[in-house]
Amino acid sequence: MKERARRKAERPGEIIEAAFDAFAERGFAATRMEDVAARAGVTKGAIYFYFETKERLFEEMVDHYSRDMLADAGAMLAVAQGTCAEKLRAFLSFMYGRCACDRRGREMIRFMVSDGKSFPQLVESHHRNFFAPAMGMIAELLAAGVASGDFRPEVLKHGAEIVIAPSVFLTLMRLIFGSNLAIDEEAYIAAHVDLLLNGLLTPAGRENLSSGKACGEALSPI
Amino acid sequence: MKERARRKAERPGEIIEAAFDAFAERGFAATRMEDVAARAGVTKGAIYFYFETKERLFEEMVDHYSRDMLADAGAMLAVAQGTCAEKLRAFLSFMYGRCACDRRGREMIRFMVSDGKSFPQLVESHHRNFFAPAMGMIAELLAAGVASGDFRPEVLKHGAEIVIAPSVFLTLMRLIFGSNLAIDEEAYIAAHVDLLLNGLLTPAGRENLSSGKACGEALSPI
Amino acid sequence: MKERARRKAERPGEIIEAAFDAFAERGFAATRMEDVAARAGVTKGAIYFYFETKERLFEEMVDHYSRDMLADAGAMLAVAQGTCAEKLRAFLSFMYGRCACDRRGREMIRFMVSDGKSFPQLVESHHRNFFAPAMGMIAELLAAGVASGDFRPEVLKHGAEIVIAPSVFLTLMRLIFGSNLAIDEEAYIAAHVDLLLNGLLTPAGRENLSSGKACGEALSPI
Amino acid sequence: MKERARRKAERPGEIIEAAFDAFAERGFAATRMEDVAARAGVTKGAIYFYFETKERLFEEMVDHYSRDMLADAGAMLAVAQGTCAEKLRAFLSFMYGRCACDRRGREMIRFMVSDGKSFPQLVESHHRNFFAPAMGMIAELLAAGVASGDFRPEVLKHGAEIVIAPSVFLTLMRLIFGSNLAIDEEAYIAAHVDLLLNGLLTPAGRENLSSGKACGEALSPI
DNA sequence: AATGAATGAGGGTTCATTCAT
DNA sequence: TATGAATGAACCCTCATTCAT
CATH class of the missing domain: 1.10.357.10 (Tetracycline Repressor, domain 2)
Known part of the structure; x- marks a missing residue:
């Protein structure tokens, strides 16, 4: 199955969408990386595989x-x-x-x-x-x-x-x-x-x- | 002394002004009570004498x-x-x-x-x-x-x-x-x-x- | 009681002693701030009142x-x-x-x-x-x-x-x-x-x- | 192919050499498996094929x-x-x-x-x-x-x-x-x-x- | 009234380890 | 064999809040 490759290609986009929703909901400072992760359906750590810091993600x-x-x-x-x-x-x-x-x-x-x-x-x-x-x-x-x-x-x-x-x-x-x-x-x-x-x-x-x-x-x- | 009384009456207003500046500068979530206190020229603890929580202060x-x-x-x-x-x-x-x-x-x-x-x-x-x-x-x-x-x-x-x-x-x-x-x-x-x-x-x-x-x-x- | 003043004056020394023991025991990298805190009889946060970072404490x-x-x-x-x-x-x-x-x-x-x-x-x-x-x-x-x-x-x-x-x-x-x-x-x-x-x-x-x-x-x- | 076999036989040694350099440079606790992997020219996962844990590698x-x-x-x-x-x-x-x-x-x-x-x-x-x-x-x-x-x-x-x-x-x-x-x-x-x-x-x-x-x-x- | 030392619950970030491919 | 995306448990550090003084 190409599941793995598909996810890899789409993960950054999924995280960015989740980040948009999360930041829009509570603002940058009040949003936790875990909120973003939960919305994206991954764990906190996974975000750091694609984005260096919370600031960079934003x-x-x-x-x-x-x-x-x-x-x-x-x-x-x-x-x-x-x-x-x-x-x-x-x-x-x-x-x-x-x-x-x-x-x-x-x-x-x-x-x-x-x-x-x-x-x-x-x-x-x-x-x-x-x-x-x-x-x-x-x-x-x-x-x-x-x-x-x-x-x-x-x-x-x-x-x-x-x-x-x-x-x-x-x-x-x-x-x-x-x-x-x-x-x-x-x-x-x-x-x-x-x-x-x-x-x-x-x-x-x-x-x-x-x-x-x-x-x-x-x-x-x- | 009268000075003490004057301060007492004006403190809440001073803190509110400081809070305005601080919150306007960085937003609610990113502002620390200590930022507010520093601007008001008091210490953190003093704010809690007049305002129950950060939310209430805001x-x-x-x-x-x-x-x-x-x-x-x-x-x-x-x-x-x-x-x-x-x-x-x-x-x-x-x-x-x-x-x-x-x-x-x-x-x-x-x-x-x-x-x-x-x-x-x-x-x-x-x-x-x-x-x-x-x-x-x-x-x-x-x-x-x-x-x-x-x-x-x-x-x-x-x-x-x-x-x-x-x-x-x-x-x-x-x-x-x-x-x-x-x-x-x-x-x-x-x-x-x-x-x-x-x-x-x-x-x-x-x-x-x-x-x-x-x-x-x-x-x-x- | 002067308890408060006494502690304030002695805390940094107590923390430094605790830090010595902790760092000597496990090395800088493997020592957790909580180890130091526990040895000093305080909580993690208290150490940061006296020392900016783990590096500075060391x-x-x-x-x-x-x-x-x-x-x-x-x-x-x-x-x-x-x-x-x-x-x-x-x-x-x-x-x-x-x-x-x-x-x-x-x-x-x-x-x-x-x-x-x-x-x-x-x-x-x-x-x-x-x-x-x-x-x-x-x-x-x-x-x-x-x-x-x-x-x-x-x-x-x-x-x-x-x-x-x-x-x-x-x-x-x-x-x-x-x-x-x-x-x-x-x-x-x-x-x-x-x-x-x-x-x-x-x-x-x-x-x-x-x-x-x-x-x-x-x-x-x- | 012979190349593959050669690599297989030499990998553990290469990893051990890399581990020596890495651990010598920063100490056991501060060295990341990825540091070792990078020095050995492989990825993290490969190390785990030859060594059970970081401790065992050391x-x-x-x-x-x-x-x-x-x-x-x-x-x-x-x-x-x-x-x-x-x-x-x-x-x-x-x-x-x-x-x-x-x-x-x-x-x-x-x-x-x-x-x-x-x-x-x-x-x-x-x-x-x-x-x-x-x-x-x-x-x-x-x-x-x-x-x-x-x-x-x-x-x-x-x-x-x-x-x-x-x-x-x-x-x-x-x-x-x-x-x-x-x-x-x-x-x-x-x-x-x-x-x-x-x-x-x-x-x-x-x-x-x-x-x-x-x-x-x-x-x-x- | 006010201080400021101390707490403790998190939040950002790291990293050893796993596992589907 | 080897990869590398992903996990999850920590760890460093912050900060709202408390309270003895």
Whole structure:
């Protein structure tokens, strides 16, 4: 039987998944290696066969899920098409799908908040790989919209943050209040997009949105 | 001597302040009672004279700062006047002052995110005392604006969350990226208010805003 | 009661004694902190109140007994008088008393042999503080004897090591064979001194020895 | 294939050599089976194919080198010839060659000192096979010398220990101070032999030494 | 009121040993 | 034969908590 080989190849992944759950549940400091081990169905010692220390396990776990998110984001952006407003919608859709509603992305934020001070390189890498590029992409998109006359020029400064804030806010509420939070997700997103576009668009932009005219430039990938 | 009495009365407060700093620095689990004691200028044992356990110290510390925020919020709301848009501005001003920019409010959010699962009553109380009332107040305010024709009716559903999201987003960025975050706070707030009002107001509302007509109802206090 | 203060002052010493016994019994690596604690009549944790790590405990224990030996050696040398041969006898007497027969000195040698590679500064300090000075002193003594015509000039090179070797040899036998070693200590020392002086002395020296003529120079202290 | 068979036959020896190096380097307790395995170029598991436990590996390793030394000693003694003094010289030469200067013999002493208490049968066997016979042989040799008038009768009691002490002393210095020890080995041995014979020989013995008259009895082998 | 020595229950990590492959 | 993943029993060290002073 190839059982042995199969396990060997999959163990690190299983442990990383278990680590994600365990760390998400109780935070880095309060999680015991034994908790992780139990979730992974192995004993404490086995973890040390694959990961040097608790810190390394945490880092590699975060890295692992970061890579996933990065790949998804790149893929998403490569295919976004249509008017500036439609591109914006596509981007927000990704944000909601990956950050607010997907547990993985959500808990990554918790890790940043809870343990970022203990793992500064984790924060830095997140900033470099996600936050800055994402902000940059939206800023570009907004600038393109302003250039094409679709968006009001006031959004050039810090518009990007304002634009995505509601999706992150929803994420945060979920992190804090969990499933107790009674929010109609679809309505929430609709409200976000409505308010956003209404605040963003020029009269000309509104016309373009209904007529479906494409936004001038293509977005650069992450 | 009076000195002794003074110390006695102030000790719990000093310890609570120290606890805030210590827990904010490293999180609940990773903070040692001795860290707190050292910051408060006492020894471990002294803390146990005032607080039963580490958990209780944490809870009472959070309670203490919650009460402060609660008082401030109540005061602020009692005096908000003017048009609906101006009331909204006043509210946002409070949000930025207390959450995004004030360290105290900011770290309270960190406590929620990091240790909320271990202290559910803390989360619940925060929800009951802050989140729900604040959302309710804004919802009322928005409803009033819609009723008076100032605000577009689309904001009735989940508009409140969208409205405050950027201020909380800024808070979160500060929590995660700390002082490394290069954001022009004034411009950020200006962008927020601009985009928000532009998205929110009806044509009639725009006129009212410039003419300074007050919004119909008063807001209920928290 | 002053019980508390008394214990506090004496605890480190008690722990060091316990550490000596424990480390002598099983070696550094095989000794558990709990062994030391049990011998000292405290719990594991208490040791860490006084000593940072197991390594530091070991080092401080060795330092402690080294200081004792150093003081004794200095005192001994200050008072050695008489002919060169008599001074030599006095020195050997010290060697036997402190190294071969005293458990403390004996186990210090075991620590050097067993754990010297892990504690190189311990070895270096032992070399600097004991071995080199002791060899130097004997070499001086031998040189003085050669100068006065009492000792044969052949001993000038490496005579010091040959001279003390039997006392160290006895120490080593005790370390290895323990109480199983059936050696008549007095006879052993007598044989050592007899063979040594017989090999060392010139015909003139023999006369001086019986007539009690003092050796020219005084020895320098350690 | 022959290669496989060759390896099979040599593996235990390779592991024993690796074990010697590893245990000599860090001591029994601090040495990991993996250290041994790495030195032997195999994996941990392979060692357990040849040796039941870490303890057994240690014991068999010591046994192995003991047998080597035993064989050498026997061979040496069988051919020693000449005067008593010359036989003594031959014996010392063996001591220096096998104990003081040969790494193998030297480290055996370290094992005795460091781990003898944990392996009492090892100590006992060493005593029975080496120490006691060697002492006995020298004692016999000295007795023969006394009987023949070559040696002074004072050496009959404990003379053997005194006689070999300097060679063991040099060994010990090497064990403790390693290569930092600056000793001119040839001069050291010369000083030893000079002082020893001078202390040992009667006037008649001196004559015999120069004239080369053989010592009466043959030595019994170990 | 406060100290700080001491406890004791863990938690992270190591490592001798096993066993399926 | 040999591998190396896995186990589980320790071991070092930490820290919340207690209590005599």
